[in-house]
Amino acid sequence: MLARVAENLYWMGRQLERAENTARLVNATTQVLLDSPAGIELGWDELTRVMGFPDTVGVTEAEVVHLLLLDQDNPGSIVVSLRQARENARSLREVLPREVWEQLNNLHLRAPALMTAALDRSRRHAALREVVDARLMLAGLLNETMSHDAAFQFLRMGALLERADMTSRIVDISSAVACTAPGGLGMETTWISILKALSAFQMYRRHKNVRISPKPVVSFLFSDSRFPRAIRYCLENIESILAELPDPADPLRATRQAARLLSKVEHSMELDDGLPVLIDEVQQRLCEVHNAIHESYFSKPKPMAEAGMPTQLHAQA
Amino acid sequence: MRCENYPKTMFYDELIDEHGEPRATAKALCAHLNAQSADELRARREAIDAAIMTMGISFTVYSDAGNIDRAWPFDLIPRIVPESEWRQIDAGLKQRLRALNMFIEDIYNEQDIIREGVFPADVLDGSANYLEACEGMKLRHGAWAHICGTDLVRGGDGVMYVLEDNLRVPSGVSYMLENRGLMKRLLPELFADQTILPLDDYTTRLYEMLASLCPRDTDRPVIVVLTPGVFNSAYFEHSYLAQQMGAYLVEGSDLSVDSDDVVTMRTVAGPRRVDVIYRRVDDKFIDPEVFHPDSVLGVPGLMRAWRAGKVAIANAPGSGVADDKIVYTYVPDMIRFYLNEEPILPNVPSYLCMREDDLAYVLAHLDELVVKPANESGGYGMLIGPKATEAERAEFAKLIIAEPRNYMAQPMLALSTVPTLIGDELAPRHVDLRPFILQGKEMSVTTGGLTRVAMREGSIVVNSSQGGGSKDTWIVKEGV
Structure with missing residues (x-):
């Protein structure tokens, strides 16, 4: 497979996953805030912070939602992610099943109207849900109609790495919101909303069988190796994909280093600032996995900012 | 929708005769249209437009305001050619390309046609498409222009003329195939009543033709489609053809030429040898070592590799020498000179x-x-x-x-017309026809071709870059 094609597939995977997770994240945040006492506006600047915009203290809900869903200048907004994924798919039409292209093209064409609808709280849930559903349909089409060859694996690897990164961001905002919540907002409701946003609530109940409290939830989202949105699951799958690719030594090493951090999660949560520091470290490691994949398989390394990755997270942490 | 209301004009119409009656091969179509209400037709058309958007069938228009990716304009009334006439056209197109390829090889070698006084040498002196780098080359099967898109027009006299031979990087074949796909998907009942010859096998033949050019003795030649990239106006077609053939779609930067003059592409597992390049990049850009030194679309050393016989390029560099409107006027003479036959298809007087x-x-x-x-x-x-x-x-x-x-x-030709859906009415619009002819080890012609239609009333400019649309083209068996 051509190096350039592998690279475009990888980015297409990332961009699709990014759009889905941003939709999940905005939905979850909206749900959390609906549970908070009337008159209290919180969390929106936390949301922009975890999405890579550190200097947005005091932004309003309308501004944040616009920024994350519709902003043409935000390379991570849903409409831009989908447009980039579609542009990549356009350069990949000879390797993708035709139905995949049509489904993605269609989603891209509908996105601006859907995301405009989502500015309105009463229509937000349905509109964002539609993005998530369309993305899942794409994942299904890919899984069921495309050969599981190297092309498929590069696409999947991009998606898994992006998902690991986004899960870490989602945990980040949840812990921030839960910690700073004033009186009325119980921590439990926050974590339930987050688990639901990640479609993780039922699976958590079934496999953990403990009441919802921060430590087991974070530990589930970090270190479960069977739940597909958990970071460990993502990294272990990247590892087995890499094992089948030519010359995987460098990216394999980076992936294993990232995975090793995950076991520190329970311990870190006993420390004051433990979790934010750990999340920073995890994201740093994920970045190194990305760089190693680039250097091993793609043409010229693409600067992260240009490719639409939010930069440093806890800049002031 | 009533075919009887179709206005009569001074032009030859492909579907309706001079008495306002459907021609024999168009009877079934007209009966079908007569049975449809304007609402039904409008619904069909909206379905087609939606399908074109979803399928992402597009072309790019270059403009001052930037490049715009436009949906492919498609009219749902097909153009019909009777099969008996098509057989003649098919033979004429093959004859023409055979002579053109003999001409190209002759021009870069012995130049018999000049020596015999049939073709004047000074025509070449001014030709921008004559490439010195091709002199002395002899190619497999004597084929230089492997893929030819010939533009045909029918005049007021009902005769089909050759307007030009596109021998460089002719485009449009993917739209021809997509048009048929759209028609079958959205107007399936039309195909049930009559014998419309299928055209699905073009990409198979293209693959076989390209494989027949492979310079190595191998069962599985590595074939690539070389595109200028995603911003090219015909990018949709490049990716479509690569996809349909299972070929690699490459850009210049994916390829390189090693010290043994072998062309390789950069893969995730290291360099891999390339045997055949179906290039959709103009001659002057394919090799910055030989032509435009600042071209980023091409591959340095590609001409060297081609001359060394390590890679086949379709169409071969230098084929454009015969794709020139002056050389065009000599094609009937070429046919007589090389094949000792009379031309089956006439040129437009020039x-x-x-x-x-x-x-x-x-x-x-x-x-x-x-x-x-x-x-x-x-x-x-x-x-x-x-x-x-x-x-x-x-x-x-x-x-x-x-x-x-x-x-x-x-x-100025009185180009023939075909009924075209304008608003809710059928109106005559001028058309041309571009069939595609392949020559490698064997020759083949598409069944029909791309019918382009000038959507503006009275216009004869059919190019999609200038407001042209397209139609499905049916070759229909008579009397069935």
């Missing part, structure tokens, strides 16, 4: 401005003629005399006098 008598005639009759530059394509840089203003004609006359070699003129 005046060469390089000939003094012709030049005088052209300048005196600019208001009746269509004047074309020798080697532009896409309908750019031409003068449509009867539609131009006095000032435009005067301006153009200066261009012709400055460089007579660069211009030829043809009478």
